[in-house]
Amino acid sequence: FLAVYITQRGVMFALPVGLLLIEATRRIYADELKPSKGLLTSLGLLWGLLPLFHAHAFVIVSIIMALMAIANRRSFKALKELLFSRMALVAYVPAIYFTLRTSDGLKKTSVIHWDGWWLTTAAEAPRFMLQNFGPWLLLPLAVGIAIWRAKNRRWAAEFSIYLGLFLIFFNVMVAPWGWDNVKILIFPYLGFARLAWLSLDSRVPGFSKYIIAFILFFAGFLAVEVTLAPPSKRGAEVYSTRALANLEGVLRDIPKDAVIAAATNHNHTLTFFGRVRAVGYEGHLWSHGIDHAQRLALLKKLMQADPATDYTQTAHALGAKYILWGPEEQAAYPTEPTWPATFKNVSTVPSIHLLEVPK
Numbered sequence: 290f291l292a293v294y295i296t297q298r299g300v301m302f303a304l305p306v307g308l309l310l311i312e313a314t315r316r317i318y319a320d321e322l323k324p325s326k327g328l329l330t331s332l333g334l335l336w337g338l339l340p341l342f343h344a345h346a347f348v349i350v351s352i353i354m355a356l357m358a359i360a361n362r363r364s365f366k367a368l369k370e371l372l373f374s375r376m377a378l379v380a381y382v383p384a385i386y387f388t389l390r391t392s393d394g395l396k397k398t399s400v401i402h403w404d405g406w407w408l409t410t411a412a413e414a415p416r417f418m419l420q421n422f423g424p425w426l427l428l429p430l431a432v433g434i435a436i437w438r439a440k441n442r443r444w445a446a447e448f449s450i451y452l453g454l455f456l457i458f459f460n461v462m463v464a465p466w467g468w469d470n471v472k473i474l475i476f477p478y479l480g481f482a483r484l485a486w487l488s489l490d491s492r493v494p495g496f497s498k499y500i501i502a503f504i505l506f507f508a509g510f511l512a513v514e515v516t517l518a519p520p521s522k523r524g525a526e527v528y529s530t531r532a533l534a535n536l537e538g539v540l541r542d543i544p545k546d547a548v549i550a551a552a553t554n555h556n557h558t559l560t561f562f563g564r565v566r567a568v569g570y571e572g573h574l575w576s577h578g579i580d581h582a583q584r585l586a587l588l589k590k591l592m593q594a595d596p597a598t599d600y601t602q603t604a605h606a607l608g609a610k611y612i613l614w615g616p617e618e619q620a621a622y623p624t625e626p627t628w629p630a631t632f633k634n635v636s637t638v639p640s641i642h643l644l645e646v647p648k
Contacts, residue, residue, distance in 0.1 A: 300472065303343035306335050307350040307476060314354040314371070318361035319443060326375060333379025340387035344576075345463060345472040347384070353450065353476060360446035393578035400575075404462045407470060424504050428485055435488040447484055451477040465575065527556050532616065539636045539643050540564065543611065549643075550591055550609040552621040559613070567607040594624040601629065604646040615641040 313332055316322035324332075339347040358367040371377060389395065409417035418426060429452060436444045454477040458470055493501060536558045543549075548565050551557060555570040568574075568588045574581040584607060591603045591612065604612060612632070614625065632644040 297343075297472070299343035300346070303339060303346035303350075304475070306339060306342075307346045308479065310336055310339075310350055311353050311357065311476070311480065315357045315361060315447075318358040318367055318371075320361075324376075329375040330379050333376040334383070336376065337380035337383030338387070340384055340391055343472070344388070344391050345469065346476070347388070348463065349454070349458070349473045349476045352454065353480065356450045356454075357447070360450060361443060391576075391578045393580055396578075396580070400463070400465050402462050403460060404467055405460050407459045407462075408467045423508060428505070429481070432481070432485050432488050435492055436484075439488060441488075444484060444488060447480065451481040451484065455481070466572070528558060528561055532558050533561055535638045535641055536615065537562065538638050539613075539615075539641050541637075543635075543643070547610045548608045549611045549613050550588060550604060550607055551613040551615075552592070552617040553585070553588070554617055554621065557617055558615075567609045592618060592622045592626065594622075594626045596627075598626075600626070600632070601647060610646055611635075612644040612646065613641070614644065 310332060313322070313324070313328075317324055336351075339350065355368055355371060358371045359365055361367070362370075405411070406414050406417075432448065436448055455474060458473045458477075462470055463473060464470070490498075540562060545563075546565065548567055549559060550567040551559055553566070553568050553570055555572065557566065557570075559566055568581060568584050571581065571585065587603055587607050590598045591600060591607065591609075600612075612628075619625070628642075628644055631647045634642050635645050636643040
């Protein structure tokens, strides 16, 4: 979850806002809060803006809010009340608009699919669960027992909501890539953590709380500790200074607005210099609701050794003025095309070709 929060700017808005909406809904439908019109309007605006910042958060937060209303009122009528509340009426227009924008008119909904056991298989599940969740695997049992002893029906309902949603989205993927579901799972996880505190706080004696907290969050301490190590010993390489220096030399006399056909990896050295690629990283294009399938197919024809390809025509169709052939392209497309003689190599760096597309 640290990886999601640090790297995904939208989560920095979606996480606190999502938790605020969930807690407000819980308190309103548990009759712990009598909201004013101003508060409901503010909550509605935040709810409506959520799809702009993070579509995954909007989906899971809306589901939790609906289930929270039903569970606390013990009636499905509460769902109708929520859907026609001032909060929802304020949220509808911005939520619908931003959902349509970010899903390319709902064309991206087809990515929802079943993928049992998330990022693992049934055979590997025990090792995967132990490695990724560790002592947290024992917590649901402890919380369940504590809630059963407390005879607290609202806690029991919330426990069922969070555990049920975690199990569902452990198997139902909401993006082409399974790891994206961590953005969904973080909300029931945090809701469950809240329940763990409420149900166990009064039952765990004194200093034992600190010992349990240390055990549960030790993996998080390790994750932070790794970031304190020297750069040469931590993490994955994003850019190498040698690659940047080489490409900087190649681009020195190239117009800033020139479109360049290149590999589509997320950390391509072209992006460091703010250069425009004919086709960017597919994950970013998909998440912004941009239909890129046709352009990606053209790029593959251009960059792969297909003798039937009219390279000039294909480059023009992409709007590319240059074709880059460097280490990243060699890794993405193992066979180098035989470029036409009319494509002049304007690069001054021997290991990188920058081919100028004739007009």
